[in-house]
Amino acid sequence: MSLGVFRRGIMLFDQILQYVLSGISTGAIYALIGIGFSIIYNATGIINFAQGEFVMLGGMFTLFFLETAKLPIWAAAPTAILASTVIGLLFERLAIRPLKHPTPINLVIITIGGSILIRGLSMLVWGKDTHSLPPFSGENPIHIYGATILPQHLWIICITAVIIVLNKFYFYHTISGKAMRACSYNRRAAGLVGIDVRRMVLFSFIISSGMGAVAGIIVAPLTMTAYDVGVMLGLKGFCAAILGGMSSGITTVVGGLILGVLESLGAGLISSGYKDAIAFIILLLILFVRPQGLFGKADSERV
Amino acid sequence: MLELDGVTQVFGGVRALEDVSFTIKQGDITGIIGPNGAGKTTLFNIVTGIYTQTSGRIMFNGKDVSGLPPERLARLGMVRTFQNIELFGNMTVLENVMVGLHTRSTSGLLACSLKMPWAVREEKNIRIAALKWLEFAGIADLADVVAGNLPFGKGRLLEIARALAVEPGIILMDEPAAGLNNQETIGLAALIRRIRDMGVTVVLVEHDMELVMDICDRIIVLNLGKKLAEGTAREIQENPEVISAYLGEDN
């Protein structure tokens, strides 16, 4: 075998490794957003179109607290998460709860309207420019077997892992978490045993908006942030949630990772212009072929 | 006319129905009864195309209809009504019944948009036929009322009128007496008899024993997913197994 072919093989391997690694990191972000979708869906039956906007708010608020309020990063980020969560709370209180006829069409329209409002107000306040957040621990690339990743990638993966563990702990080992799971299995029964279902709905929005904000903060140093990053991120997060069968656990994480890696490989090996289209084609395919997700069971009900 | 052969339905780990077989004779009024949890509604949903059974066959007029969707069943002559009544709430009573005549009409998208003369004529005929069914069910005076505003008893009659407009060979009713008061139930019994007199086979799933014993020619009893007994009202009333199933065994 000639040395040239061998060397080209190594280079291809390096490239693929590169795409896979960066795909894992974006996949982690999609997983976080997807879990946010699932939490609200499981507690309320609503798909919150505005989920992507909370991701955007995380990044933008952090920027605001960093540059305008001159807070250091370790204060700005949590404050930003808090601010996004407050918006999430307001959204549930003002747009979702007072709805008199919660039909699917109305819910879709109102969550779209809400997401547009949040996006528009952000544009009003912060303008249309893209901004970048400083990375958490510098920009020196780390080399793994010929691929290069930035420290921020590692932050993303680690923080995502921590959030997922916290999530699992909350839902399986705390009273309010178990109560929320009860709501997702059977709202009426949960109400009958004394769970305040409306409070659970509020909590689900709070948790999801918080998680979304975290996702936005950890990815902003890599991908820039602006008033309109929410739409695409939200849709891709939704795709991860669908792949995972709308669960707030490990299947959505796997879904997100698969999506991130496929998108990264597709962008690198096939075409970078159509990168976003890859996620949506996957979304359509999974909705057509296996709407219950990669790991779910098919219903026997046909109607 | 309707034949079930070894119908079994398994949901997850639960055997909701186990090897249920029976035959419905044409022109009969047949009642399906059983204690709560016997599997009556599951059976009903399987026969009417809402679920697909795990195993077993459903034969309608000699044709295997297992797995066919409700709209196909309607065209073959099988309709059903729902326990909680499913009305088109935003349409008038008359329009609800007119939808029932969908299978008796053919004007398509193009013909309707262009208001072709035959489409206009067909529309007129649909309206006339729908009014006749409203009269048959005794609610012609409510023709222009919005269906969502109807009291429950009238809504029940509307649903039956709509089902009859399909001109089915068999109508399956899921707890038609549920939510009706005594007077309305008597009216329902009379209506069901008139339906049978028209030549339509009737099957009802019911809890109201008086109604069932009164009008049913044959009764099938289900318990715990299995067929327990089958016979006339008298036979069922005297069947010790049926009695104990309803009253519960003394352990």
Place this chain on the structure above:
Amino acid sequence: MKSELIKFLFFSTIILLIPFVIGDGYLLNVMVFVGIHTMLAVALNLLLGYAGQISLGHAGFFGMGAYLSAILTTTYGFNPWFVMPAAAVIVGTLAFIIGLPILKLKGHYLAMATLGLGIIFYITFNESVEMTGGPSGFSSIPNLKIGSFVFDSDLKNYYLIWLFTLIIVLLAVNLASSRIGRALRAVHDSEVAARVAGVNSRLLKVQIFAMSAVVSSIAGSLYAHTMTFISPASFGFNFSVELLTMVVIGGLASVYGSFLGAALLTLLPEFLRAAHDYDIIIYGALLVVMVMFMPGGLVRGIPDLYRKIILRKGAVDNA
């Protein structure tokens, strides 16, 4: 049914007379767009208002019609009058094929899927630079013409567009009050009951989806020949939301409501000139407010409001 005809004739007369009232100025140009938007809103309303199926990607069909017309007439020199129906057939067939799997979805899932679909269209318009010109757009599209009569002025385009729009409005009104319209509303109110009554809801939904795509494609072709310049920005998610807002504000399941919504959302930004960037906030606010307080749209909400105020006033007077 007579009253429907009278309503339509009244509406048509007003539309035909408008240029004489407002003259040949900027407003007339805006009214041309009201025509195109009305066509699009009516098409979407059939799907959304009557059949109850959400589509957030209809701008994609609009764009397909526009680009097909633009490319086939400008780059390849085909006759626009031949291309327009051909494009409509292509888009309609595509919509039918996509509709079969996509309309098995319901509610939020359908919304997301159509959103994804629309974005895929947009990305395609943006990335196929050799064919579409990419983000910088596609120009020099020829005007439509009959013999030596060229549709190159606002006045001529106004009547051309509105002729098509009025035909679509008439077809929609006929459809709405027919057996098919009834079947659509039945599917919306209770799909299971409609199916039990014999309505093939799945086929019907796909047919309406395809039909609304065909109308959107025609609107796109007309748009291309009128504007002579198109770019992907007009066919993205934002426009799909704008269309949705028109339909919701005007009134779901009301053909004239769609006109009202289209007119309002096309004319209003012209009067709030400074608000160009902020129109997106206004759409969002309008959607939220309408769904909460006037879910039936203006076409029902305003008469309701009027009645409530008059009744209240009457009660006070009688006290």
